[in-house]
Amino acid sequence: MNKELLKKSQSLIALLLLCIVISILSDKFLSANNIWNVLRQISVNVCISTGMTLVVLMAGIDLSVGSVLAFTSVICAGLLKDGITIGALNIHVGFTIFGGILAAIIVGLLIGLFNGLVITKFSLPPFVATLAMLTIARGATMLYTQGIPISNLGPKFEYIGSGWLIGIPVPVWISILLVLLVVFISQKTAFGRHIYAIGGNEKAAFLSGINIQVTKLIVYGISGMMAAVGGIMVTSRLNSAQPNAGASYELDSIAAVVIGGTSLSGGIGTVTGTVIGAAIIGVLNNGLVLLNVSPFWQQVVKGLVILLAVIIDRKSKK
């Protein structure tokens, strides 16, 4: 029983140990400012990783999240700034902040659904399909912006990424709400159980009457939406949409999922575990910066931590 509990909370223990070690090495780590900063930074990864967890639970992978983040980010900023001009009707359609956000989320959803459609209808491996989308979305971002950032989106929009609500940064509130929603979906609904069932054994899930194609479609759609929310948060925080935003975010989110204990072969894992995984990556990044570790070494350390997490995961399963 104790062994089981220890196994379940190994990522939480790792996070606590990491925090203790960094706070001993750097006196700035436990300052309120730094903690809020870390929470704000990990909010984006938490959002993306939450969607990614559902995909990985289903034994899939979504490599396109970073590019989808960038694309939805520029779509949101572009619509907020310039709207859409329909010359034939002599009208200009402007977008409110709500409209821009809604449009970005819909675009994210559509890209996710497209990924799901390609994977289910053409039986493409998720790795290949989403890798292709990674390139397509990045290219579309560059085409849309011509490589130029879209800036000055206004103080109201900036509030989403930089504001505070009841003493807590707004992005942290957003990620808490989304995590609670996805935890509810994955643990308390039939749809959530279908995801675990597909990840555990797709054939058995099919034979028990689960609509695999629709479930996959929805899960990839959710992943795209989560990436879009991440994109909105990044855009708002910078008050600017950068065409190269979100590069390598897919790796960070996969790392968070894996460190959080979700099995890459599907069927095992939790969203709360992923949140802890994202926190480990965020704390690690922050700690390495506070300790003045060279950015090149930071990447090496991050890679080693992911490797270690996967090895421990494999060993514990044996």
Place this chain on the structure above:
Amino acid sequence: MLTAYNLKHINYQYFTFTVQHSTLIKSLNHIIVLGGCSLKKLITMKKIIISSVLAVVAIYNSIYIESLDDLKQKKDSNFDFAKYSQDLYQQILAKSQAVELSQLLSSFAENDHANIAKYGNRLGIGSSAYYLVKCQAKILEVQGDRLKVLAAGNRLLDIDTKFIFGNAIRDASGLVKLTDFKTTAEFNKISESLNTIIREKAIPEELKTVKAGDTIDIVGAVKLGEKQHDLLNLSVLPIKISKI
């Protein structure tokens, strides 16, 4: 006492009740008919209506539509003349449409009307046109804000670096149309701010680097009449001076 028979009987009764119960629900579903719609259809319709209302509310709060004319008017009232002129200045230099001064003057000397018309830009129906010209010249003398330079063909040019006013540069560029602006005042404001950039920023910076005897590249604007007789005493409004 519960015997095997009793259990079987109870199970049978339960089964019968369940079947009857579900049949009852189905019957109720068919009995409740409102305007020809079954309960199931009503629920679906309710869902569609709620979704449509939500979609309408979302769209209403997401977008606003305005006519392009209103938008243009709004933009014009916030028009940034300084930025527009700065961009225009860069465009004039980047496009490099300037004709060699010697080439332009020989066209005039030969009454080559086709080329004269090609090189010049004119506004309206006036007899004078504005030309964007370039040449290489040697500075003979720096007299305060004036430069006396000797261009190709031993042509003496007088360049006033301080008295840069009027619409010559704007019109010589051929890049600004009167129809782009609502009023003539706004159109002229472009000249005013373009001249200010050249007079107070671009030329003074370049002048710091030159002295008598230096060879320079000049890009400038000249105003010439259709039948210009005096081709010797030309006054060039400088746009850019750079030391070679």
